[in-house]
Amino acid sequence: MQQAQTRITVHTHGQAFYEITGEVARRVADSGIATGIVTLFCRHTSAGLLINENAAPAVQRDLLRWLATIAPESAGYEHDSEGPDDMPAHVRSLLTGVSLSIPVADGRMTLGTWQGVYLAEHRRAPHSREIVVQIIGA
Template sequence: MRQHQTRFTIPTHGKGLVEITREVADWLDQTDIETGLVTLLCRHTSASLLINENAASAVPRDTLRWLERIAPEGPHYEHDDEGPDDMPAHLRSVLTGASLSVPVGEGRLLLGTWQGIFLAEHRARPHRREIVAHVIGD
């Protein structure tokens, strides 16, 4: 059993989804792991990770609109230290999650045909987000 670990720094442009499937797949290819499990962790409380459709451009837009309806900005939050998008960003992160696990087979991510890995930026301004990737396997 072997293990590898790396960190990705992903620039964002404010609220939105950034697909990181290619970055993860390229790194996995360098590890020579054929069968195993990749775990990803977003090291932030106002950004998150999700697996979603990566073919239809409407899916990310609809996902973001849904998150905005579930956790809207407004004066009704006690926590607003960094502005009106602060607490809603934390709530959206809780809903979508900070980590993902993806099986590896034949040296590649075993995602479905239309699945991609996305970093969700929940804050209005651009950030540089760090993702930790770990793979274990043979």
């Protein structure tokens, strides 16, 4: 059994989904692990991780609108220390989640044809987001 750990930094420029599939794939390939699992962990409470369609950009736009409807900035939250997008970002992070586990086979993630891995930035301002990548296998 082998394991490798690395980190990916994503520089965001506001609310959006940032595809990181290629960067994660490179980290898996560089690990030399052929069969196992890669776990991703976002070290933030106002950003998240998700797997979704990467072929049609409309999917990401629709998901962003849906998240804004579910956790609107105008909901009268008590917590607004960093502005009106602060608490909605925490709720959206709860919905998108902060970790993913993806099987690895033949040295590659076993994503489906139209699946991509995304960092979901839930804040309006630019941020640097750190994702821990842990690969375990043989």
